[in-house]
Amino acid sequence: MAPWINENDDKIIMRIDAEGNEVWRTVIENDTDTNSAYIQMSEDGNVLMSTVDRIEGTQTSENIVVIHKYNSEDGELIWAKTVGEEGDAYVVRRIAEAANGDLVICGPEVLPLPGDQFTPAFYGYIIRTDSEGELLWKRHYAFETGTHSDFRDVQPTPDGGSDCHRACRPQ
Numbered sequence: 683m684a685p686w687i688n689e690n691d692d693k694i695i696m697r698i699d700a701e702g703n704e705v706w707r708t709v710i711e712n713d714t715d716t717n718s719a720y721i722q723m724s725e726d727g728n729v730l731m732s733t734v735d736r737i738e739g740t741q742t743s744e745n746i747v748v749i750h751k752y753n754s755e756d757g758e759l760i761w762a763k764t765v766g767e768e769g770d771a772y773v774v775r776r777i778a779e780a781a782n783g784d785l786v787i788c789g790p791e792v793l794p795l796p797g798d799q800f801t802p803a804f805y806g807y808i809i810r811t812d813s814e815g816e817l818l819w820k821r822h823y824a825f826e827t828g829t830h831s832d833f834r835d836v837q838p839t840p841d842g843g844s845d846c847h848r849a850c851r852p853q
Contacts, residue, residue: 693719695729695752708757710750720774725783728754732774732787747774749785749815763815780838783813788836791822806833 693710710733721731729752751760765787775789791807805822812818823833 693731693733695721695731695757697754697757706757708752708759720777722777723754724751725779728752728760730777730785732777734773747787747809749777749787749811751815761815763811763817765809765811765815765817765820775832775834776836778836778838780810781840784818784838785809785811785813785815786836786838787811788833790832804832808833808836 695708695710697705697707699705710731719731719733721729724730731750731752733748733750734746747765748762749765750762752758753760773789774787776787778786778788780786787809789807790804792804805824807820807822809820810818
């Protein structure tokens, strides 16, 4: 099963043992639609999950990205943080961890073309948070103006930067 899913339902995180028996289950109930989710294990053995939640009462598809961290032993929420800004229309494709514990998050983001607020275009984005999910910075990138860019993977480099040269491809 791919770690990225498209659904508009509550999310369930389950831990199962080697024989497939359920150890614990956590349900993420949302007051708003959750358009997508991504899940992976963190370097410290806990569970990282992102959701892209639709903002209620908006006429357009305005979303906000929330990063969650759960205890892998019992499924309890450690923290949940909103990253980015309301209205950012993006999907999380990958969460990577830097050597210092910072999180580096990437995916596609829909923004209007420069000088044309009515024509949407996909840009690649990279978000960096600290190890507690506090936003450090967010940037969007494009190969060429008007070219759809979809970032699918990111790897922190030993010098603290991010390398996405193999996985960032225009569409």
